[in-house]
Amino acid sequence: MDLFDSMRVFVRVVERGSFSAVARELNIGQPAVSKQVRALERYLGGPVFARSTRQLALTDQGQRFYHHCQEILGQLESATRSFASGQEQIAGPLRIAAPVSYGRLCIAPLIGSFLQRYPEVRIDLRLNDHNEDLLTENIDVAxxxxxxxxxxxxxxPLGSSVRRVYAAPAYLERYGQPRQPAELAGHNCIGFTLLTHYDNWQFSRGEQALEVAIKGNVTSNSSEAIREMVLGGLGLSLSPEWLFAADAAQGRVRSVLDDYQATALPVSAVFSPERRRSARTKAFVDFLREHL
Incomplete structure (x- = not known):
């Protein structure tokens, strides 16, 4: 058994979700694909696929092995290209994690330009508002x-996320527009619970620092949900400019308290120390610093 060939076949079966699809792709018989996977399982000492299910599903050990195979085969591909060219190539799989709204609005639009510059990279963009464990989930950069x-x-550091207080025109017409942060206490404020102090909004004006304990009848751990509630006229939200930029331009929301600065949030790219050596990770982080 050629271990690397078996790993490649295993990864393609997982990605295509079918033994027969991989057989057609490689122009070999399905029994040959099954034989490669069985040989790999004998080598590992256990199953990679759960045979008891109707659909092709990985075992827990198979899932972990799949992530390791992706990384190993990517490094092998990079090493091969590096040897051929005399320098490390920016190529292979790159797994990126980002918050849902920020990933959709700020990261996804840049992926095309990055791939035009580095066409040998294969992007796997994973959007999740909860911080994933980079090692467990095999994330290159988050x-x-x-x-x-x-x-x-x-x-x-990639920069900072400037925030403003937003509300729909219908809400402001019904309840009035706050002119200073203290007036927020009389409004329905929607809190984003993934922030540590989501129920305390901080502002500054010159040398003056202000902190307001907000109240409201709804909170959420999803910025997408908060956007929809604000657009629906439910209340006020302290949110990043990028979340409401298009809505504000089209008049669907208005920012208030613009004479005060809300505390901005830092935006960072994080990765494990081992991934620092990856040329494609470094290239992507440098690209984000250039564009963000």
Missing amino acids: IRIGVLKNDGLVAV
Whole structure:
């Protein structure tokens, strides 16, 4: 058994979800594909696929092995290209994690330009508002908004996320527009619970610093949901400019308290120290610093 060939076949079966599809892709018989996977399982000492299910599903060990195979085969491909060209190639799989709204509005639009510059990279963009474990989920680089915890990861600053207080015109017409932060206490304020102090909104004006304990009848851990509720006239939200930029331009929301500055949130790219050596990780982080 050629271990690398078996790993390649295994990865393609997982990605295509079918033994027969991989057989057609490789122009070999399906029994040959099955034989490669069985040989790999004998080598590993256990199953990679759960045979008891109707659909093709990985075992827990198979899932972990799949992620390792992706990384190993990517490194092998990079090493081969590096040997041929005399320098490390920016090629292979790149797994990126980002918050849902920020990933959709700020990261996804840049992917095309990045791939035009580095056409040999294969992007897997994973959007999740909860911080994923980079090692467990085999993430190359994650985009995080807010103050970072000291968790042993390498962090590269990308900039800051400016925030404003937004409301729909219908809400402001019904309840009035706050002129100073203290007036927020009389409004329905929607809190974003993934922030540590989501129920305290902080502002500054010159040398003056203000903190307001907000109240409201709804909170959410999804910025997408908060946007929809604000557009529906439910209340006020302290949100990043990028979340409401298009809505504000089209008059669907208005920013208030513009004479005051809300505390901005840092935006960072984080990755494990081991991934610092990856040329494609470094290239993507440098690309984000250039464009963000």
